[in-house]
Amino acid sequence: MKTAHRQVIIAGNWKMNKTSKEAAALTEQILAGVKSLSANAKNLPEIILCPAYTSLATVGPLLKGTGVKLGAQNMDWRNEGAFTGEISPLMLLDLKTNYVLIGHSERRHLFGETNATTNLRLKAALAHGLKPILCVGEMIDERENELTDAVVGRQVGAGLTDIDPAQFSQVTIAYEPVWAIGTGKTCEAKEANRVCSVIRKTVASLYARYSGNGHKFDAADMPILYGGSVKASNIAEQLKQEHIDGSLVGGASLNAEEFLAIIKAGADRVKHNLAAAAH
Numbered sequence: 350m351k352t353a354h355r356q357v358i359i360a361g362n363w364k365m366n367k368t369s370k371e372a373a374a375l376t377e378q379i380l381a382g383v384k385s386l387s388a389n390a391k392n393l394p395e396i397i398l399c400p401a402y403t404s405l406a407t408v409g410p411l412l413k414g415t416g417v418k419l420g421a422q423n424m425d426w427r428n429e430g431a432f433t434g435e436i437s438p439l440m441l442l443d444l445k446t447n448y449v450l451i452g453h454s455e456r457r458h459l460f461g462e463t464n465a466t467t468n469l470r471l472k473a474a475l476a477h478g479l480k481p482i483l484c485v486g487e488m489i490d491e492r493e494n495e496l497t498d499a500v501v502g503r504q505v506g507a508g509l510t511d512i513d514p515a516q517f518s519q520v521t522i523a524y525e526p527v528w529a530i531g532t533g534k535t536c537e538a539k540e541a542n543r544v545c546s547v548i549r550k551t552v553a554s555l556y557a558r559y560s561g562n563g564h565k566f567d568a569a570d571m572p573i574l575y576g577g578s579v580k581a582s583n584i585a586e587q588l589k590q591e592h593i594d595g596s597l598v599g600g601a602s603l604n605a606e607e608f609l610a611i612i613k614a615g616a617d618r619v620k621h622n623l624a625a626a627a628h
């Protein structure tokens with residue numbers, strides 16, 4: 350069963366929260382919890398912490414040797430230049446960043462990022478060996494007008510336009526309905542799973558188009574995450590779904606206990622995948 354091979358990912362997006370001192374304290378709490386979880390679970394999910402830019406240089410060294418990965422919340426696509434306030438891929442690499450969120454809904458809707466710049470950022474990330482997590486999701490009026498699949502399909506198609514077929518395997522997609530982010534409203538798990546399966550089909554057809562159907566990459570291997578008011582109390586249901594391979598967590602990732610409970614649910618999903626693979 351294909352699900353068994355997919356990586357399970359739990360990523361924490363700390364948004365514009367925490368000074369570097371506070372970020373260090375939260376990181377230490379999370380790492381202590383991860384250590385005790387790994388004493389009981391052989392295989393943990395891929396864990397990613399995405400602090401604010403100002404804390405990357407503090408959090409990164411704390412993660413060294415722990416297996417927990419460092420992520421940034423955004424980046425510009427240019428290497429350097431007169432772009433006041435922006436951060437380049439080279440600067441993220443310099444801080445040993447592994448992942449970068451691309452096209453988060455707050456970037457799209459509060460800061461005017463477009464599908465076109467999302468594509469530039471994503472391609473720049475891949476060109477520099479940073480792993481992009483492409484965020485997509487519909488607004489509430491789009492959902493009410495039954496435009497969810499069209500909007501999400503367009504965002505995935507635009508975000509992945511013209512990427513090298515060999516790099517599809519480096520991409521993760523996060524389905525984050527805008528109306529569920531930071532609102533306490535979660536997308537019902539079966540519906541989130543349905544949209545994630547639409548995303549997977551879109552990825553498969555894009556890959557076929559770009560690769561001439563080389564069959565080297567299988568969209569069934571791409572991790573697709575759900576995000577939007579995920580908490581310890583609702584993560585298990587999401588992770589029971591076939592097409593949901595983890596979570597991008599905002600608010601709940603600022604609380605070590607909550608985030609660790611979400612990581613534990615991710616570890617249960619890894620265990621389930623391995624057991625399925627053994628059959």
Ligand code: PEP
Pocket residue numbers: 362364525529530531532533576577578579597598599600601
């Ligand atoms: C997010 O920032 O990607 C997110 C999903 O936020 P929250 O979990 O707070 O809804």
